[in-house]
Amino acid sequence: MPNGSSNVRTSRPTAVRAARTVALLALVALIVLFPSLAPDPFILSVGVVILSYAVLATSWNLVGGFTGYISLGHAAYSGLGGYATALLILRTGMDPWLALIAGGLIVAVIAVPVGIASLRVRGASFVIASIALVLIVQLVFQSWHTFTGGSNGLRVPRPFGTEVLRPEQHERFFYLHAVLLALALLTWWLIERSRLGAGLKAIREDEDKAQALGVPTFAYKLTALVVSAFFTALGGGLYALWFGYLDPIFQFSILIGSYMVLMSLLGGVRSLFGPLLGAVVVGYAVEVFKSQYGDTQLHLVATGVLLGLVVLFMPDGVIPALTSALNRRRGAASIREVSAEELANQREETAR
Amino acid sequence: MTGTTGSPTGSVTTRDLTKSFGGVRAIDGASVAFHEGEINALIGPNGSGKTTFFNCVTGMIRPDSGTVTYQGRDVTGLPPHRIARSGIGRSFQLCRIFPRLTVLENMLVAVQPHGLLQRLRGSRNPADVGRARELLARVGIDHLEHAEARDISYGQQKLLELAGVLMGDPRTIMLDEPAGGVNPALVDRIADLVRELNAEGRTFIIVEHNMELVMGLSDHVVVFDRGRPIAQGAPAVVQDDPLVLEAYLGV
Ligand SMILES: Nc1ncnc2c1ncn2[C@@H]1O[C@H](COP(=O)(O)OP(=O)(O)OP(=O)(O)O)[C@@H](O)[C@H]1O
Numbered sequence: 001m002p003n004g005s006s007n008v009r010t011s012r013p014t015a016v017r018a019a020r021t022v023a024l025l026a027l028v029a030l031i032v033l034f035p036s037l038a039p040d041p042f043i044l045s046v047g048v049v050i051l052s053y054a055v056l057a058t059s060w061n062l063v064g065g066f067t068g069y070i071s072l073g074h075a076a077y078s079g080l081g082g083y084a085t086a087l088l089i090l091r092t093g094m095d096p097w098l099a100l101i102a103g104g105l106i107v108a109v110i111a112v113p114v115g116i117a118s119l120r121v122r123g124a125s126f127v128i129a130s131i132a133l134v135l136i137v138q139l140v141f142q143s144w145h146t147f148t149g150g151s152n153g154l155r156v157p158r159p160f161g162t163e164v165l166r167p168e169q170h171e172r173f174f175y176l177h178a179v180l181l182a183l184a185l186l187t188w189w190l191i192e193r194s195r196l197g198a199g200l201k202a203i204r205e206d207e208d209k210a211q212a213l214g215v216p217t218f219a220y221k222l223t224a225l226v227v228s229a230f231f232t233a234l235g236g237g238l239y240a241l242w243f244g245y246l247d248p249i250f251q252f253s254i255l256i257g258s259y260m261v262l263m264s265l266l267g268g269v270r271s272l273f274g275p276l277l278g279a280v281v282v283g284y285a286v287e288v289f290k291s292q293y294g295d296t297q298l299h300l301v302a303t304g305v306l307l308g309l310v311v312l313f314m315p316d317g318v319i320p321a322l323t324s325a326l327n328r329r330r331g332a333a334s335i336r337e338v339s340a341e342e343l344a345n346q347r348e349e350t351a352r
Numbered sequence: 353m354t355g356t357t358g359s360p361t362g363s364v365t366t367r368d369l370t371k372s373f374g375g376v377r378a379i380d381g382a383s384v385a386f387h388e389g390e391i392n393a394l395i396g397p398n399g400s401g402k403t404t405f406f407n408c409v410t411g412m413i414r415p416d417s418g419t420v421t422y423q424g425r426d427v428t429g430l431p432p433h434r435i436a437r438s439g440i441g442r443s444f445q446l447c448r449i450f451p452r453l454t455v456l457e458n459m460l461v462a463v464q465p466h467g468l469l470q471r472l473r474g475s476r477n478p479a480d481v482g483r484a485r486e487l488l489a490r491v492g493i494d495h496l497e498h499a500e501a502r503d504i505s506y507g508q509q510k511l512l513e514l515a516g517v518l519m520g521d522p523r524t525i526m527l528d529e530p531a532g533g534v535n536p537a538l539v540d541r542i543a544d545l546v547r548e549l550n551a552e553g554r555t556f557i558i559v560e561h562n563m564e565l566v567m568g569l570s571d572h573v574v575v576f577d578r579g580r581p582i583a584q585g586a587p588a589v590v591q592d593d594p595l596v597l598e599a600y601l602g603v
Pocket residue numbers: 373376377378396397398399400401402403404405445
């Protein structure tokens with residue numbers, strides 16, 4: 001990048017940027033190599049689950065991280081994405097990949113009226129509205145037997161033929177999830193740099209002030225929610241194609257939504273890779289917990305405790321906490337207090 | 353100097369504006385006209401409804417009745433961002449900035465793009481950044497552009513808020529107590545800025561308790577008491593108005 005005066009990022013030391021590039025390449029390499037490094041299919045399937053969590057958390061962060069609207073009911077979008085994909089394949093015989101994308105678009109459209117209704121309220125009221133959403137959808141999908149299969153669940157046809165064996169299935173879905181994750185991250189990154197992103201972050205900091213500066217806050221929030229719902233639905237749809245089975249109780253659970261929140265908060269909602277980091281940590285912990293202690297309610301307690309600890313001690317998440325600790329160690333420039341007289345003098349000098 | 357009150361294409365003009373909070377009539381049938389191109393002051397005792405008046409004009413709260421017109425257009429009940437885009441910028445009584453954004457990011461929020469493509473454009477493009485830096489230099493805090501806004505001093509935050517408002521290029525600027533809680537040197541600085549900006553053609557409506565500042569700065573003064581104007585005119589005239597003295601002494 002040129003060192004022009006108009007380039008804002010030049011203030012960042014080149015060493016930091018180099019380190020970031022290396023870290024990014026290492027991450028890509030790790031993901032590309034993971035299937036061949038994984039000792040057995042089980043570990044590979046854990047990898048798929050973790051990437052799926054990463055997709056969901058990153059998608060959640062498109063609305064949660066930018067606007068500060070904490071949705072605990074995002075499982076509504078992932079679950080609807082899963083069901084939309086499955087039902088399109090089953091009822092219309094659509095190609096599974098086309099169904100996945102169509103499912104994402106349908107859920108994005110559904111998110112419009114949901115957003116118009118729920119984004120009018122802030123803070124705790126929005127959280128409660130988001131929980132209500134997922135509970136309502138769960139109820140509908142449980143009781144509407146003829147269409148959704150109800151509580152018996154729904155078998156999702158496999159997109160790859162039976163000649164593709166289990167480990168091979170895992171590997172393909174691992175890479176598919178990785179591609180979806182990359183797209184979600186790219187979208188977050190592009191929005192973050194845009195004027196839309198500047199407005200969204202302002203909404204997170206002080207919504208009324210942002211609006212007073214001319215930011216069309218409602219339209220911006222709605223845009224963020226719809227984009228978030230789209231990616232969350234794709235995440236849910238892709239997972240459904242891999243897992244091959246949908247149950248309303250699990251698809252539309254507050255627990256899944258809470259995981260997305262926990263992962264994002266843990267890693268840091270204001271950083272691109274925060275939710276991914278959180279997904280790796282929490283996803284790994286959850287899977288280990290399940291394989292050690294079985295599917296008890298214990299991991300719920302663990303999740304709750306972890307969420308409490310994060311909110312209390314690292315409200316900004318791990319990545320920002322580490323970054324600021326590093327900055328402190330490097331003795332980053334403290335803010336210079338400048339008196340009004342000094343400012344006046346400075347101005348006079350520049351005026352001359 | 354003094355324009356005609358209620359001219360059809362005046363700056364902010366209200367007619368019978370009313371706003372109650374429960375039993376409290378914060379604004380009580382206020383009909384006021386501010387002068388385009390001038391520095392207007394809005395003064396009045398604590399609780400006389402000045403901030404509520406600002407909030408009604410800028411769409412932050414919806415008046416119970418009455419109308420607000422701006423440059424002849426009815427803007428009553430429009431949402432705040434529409435009013436901002438029609439050319440009215442405002443600051444807040446308790447300085448409001450975006451605490452965890454950098455000073456420069458604070459400025460870039462106030463860019464007002466039109467159309468989807470413009471909104472998806474990079475926020476840190478040379479044109480926007482250049483203009484932001486110019487304005488930061490103008491208020492004297494350009495050396496702080498990388499600092500998070502919560503880390504700078506209160507006076508600097510006030511300057512940042514003013515610079516942010518200017519970033520939206522408003523024709524009319526409403527300031528709620530710009531000199532509140534800042535040191536005297538900074539008060540002078542803000543006064544100079546207001547004069548300069550006014551000379552460039554921007555209209556000001558300023559709520560302020562610092563009488564020396566009000567009398568030295570403004571062309572036209574409106575005095576509020578209990579939610580409605582009780583006097584208006586040139587500073588020297590208003591200063592000697594018995595109604596004004598009474599309101600301030602609380603008789
Ligand atoms: N959101 C609110 N809810 C209830 N009452 C309010 C609200 N905002 C203002 N009020 C009341 O309306 C009246 C006018 O308040 P306002 O803040 O507009 O006065 P002000 O002239 O700006 O005062 P100050 O000089 O102290 O800033 C006061 O009695 C105040 O208590």
